[in-house]
Amino acid sequence: QQQVKQSPQSLIVQKGGIPIINCAYENTAFDYFPWYQQFPGKGPALLIAIRPDVSEKKEGRFTISFNKSAKQFSLHIMDSQPGDSATYFCAASTEDNFNKFYFGSGTKLNVKP
Amino acid sequence: DARVTQTPRHKVTEMGQEVTMRCQPILGHNTVFWYRQTMMQGLELLAYFRNRAPLDDSGMPKDRFSAEMPDATLATLKIQPSEPRDSAVYFCASGLVGTTHNEQFFGPGTRLTVL
Numbered sequence: 001q002q003q004v005k006q007s008p009q010s011l012i013v014q015k016g017g018i019p020i021i022n023c024a025y026e027n028t029a030f031d032y033f034p035w036y037q038q039f040p041g042k043g044p045a046l047l048i049a050i051r052p053d054v055s056e057k058k059e060g061r062f063t064i065s066f067n068k069s070a071k072q073f074s075l076h077i078m079d080s081q082p083g084d085s086a087t088y089f090c091a092a093s094t095e096d097n098f099n100k101f102y103f104g105s106g107t108k109l110n111v112k113p
Numbered sequence: 114d115a116r117v118t119q120t121p122r123h124k125v126t127e128m129g130q131e132v133t134m135r136c137q138p139i140l141g142h143n144t145v146f147w148y149r150q151t152m153m154q155g156l157e158l159l160a161y162f163r164n165r166a167p168l169d170d171s172g173m174p175k176d177r178f179s180a181e182m183p184d185a186t187l188a189t190l191k192i193q194p195s196e197p198r199d200s201a202v203y204f205c206a207s208g209l210v211g212t213t214h215n216e217q218f219f220g221p222g223t224r225l226t227v228l
Contacts, residue, residue: 032215043117043204043219044156089156093215100169101217103156 003027004092006104013080014112021075021107023090028071030092034101035064035075038087047088048075080111115139117220119205125226131193134223136205137186145188146217147173147180148204156204162188163210195227 006023013019023033034049050057050064050073057064061078077084087108091101118137126132138145146161160170165182173180177199179191192199202224206217 034215036219041221043206043221045219046216049215100158100161103158105155 002105003102004090004104006090006107008107009105010108010110012110012112015081017080017111019077019080019084019109019111021088021090021109022072023074023092023104024070024072025092025102026071027092027094029094030102032093033064033066033073034091034093035062036089036091036103038089038106040086044089077109080109082111082113085109085111117205117207117218119203119220119223121223122221123224123226125228126195127228128196129194130227131191132195132199132225132227134190134203134205134225136188136190136207136220138188138205138207139218140186142207142209142218144208144210145182146204146206146208147188147190148206148219150202150204150222151200159190159203192225195225197227200225200227 004023004025011019035047036044037047038044048059048062048064050066052068055066063076066073087106089106090104093101120135144163147159149157149159159173160180161168162182182188202222204219204222206219208217
């Protein structure tokens with residue numbers, strides 16, 4: 001049973017568009033929600049993360065929106081660029097299992113010039 | 114520039130052969146993870162260690178896979194005997210538990226092809 005469900009599987013946007021990737025979870029004990037970015041041939045790397053005490057977090061052009069009651073969180077990429085083309089993974093973990101991440105299935109983003 | 118290193122980067126082998134993948138975690142990190150990535154299953158956690166002790170290997174097929182940390186600078190993942198369905202990219206990641214920093218740092222992966 002997948003602990004974190006991610007959608008869509010793939011996404012194509014034009015340069016300057018705002019792709020949105022969504023994740024949902026069931027375990028209310030999750031208290032840390034990172035997003036990882038993976039380029040072809042590379043390992044995933046942390047992009048941005050949020051804890052459930054805030055509803056939104058921004059870092060540069062990347063924003064996480066978090067809805068605790070709906071148990072959903074999403075990644076928005078403002079003014080997307082071709083260099084943002086990558087696979088994005090959401091994840092979740094719990095304090096009592098510190099650092100064990102449950103990853104979503106990934107979203108392959110293609111930003112067209 | 115601290116980073117996780119993995120060897121080999123690519124491995125092609127025949128079914129039935131033993132495969133050993135190695136990982137050097139970031140110096141000072143106390144937690145090491147092994148993941149497998151495939152198109153069908155995405156990122157799967159196989160096993161992880163804290164302070165060199167195995168904490169969870171429930172994601173690993175026990176009959177053919179084994180993971181160890183002989184010392185703090187080396188983690189190994191072994192498959193014996195290998196099968197074509199083991200073809201995947203295997204990632205090692207390390208992290209430091211016990212601080213507010215909850216990041217896992219991934220290595221570049223080992224791409225395994227079993228013929």
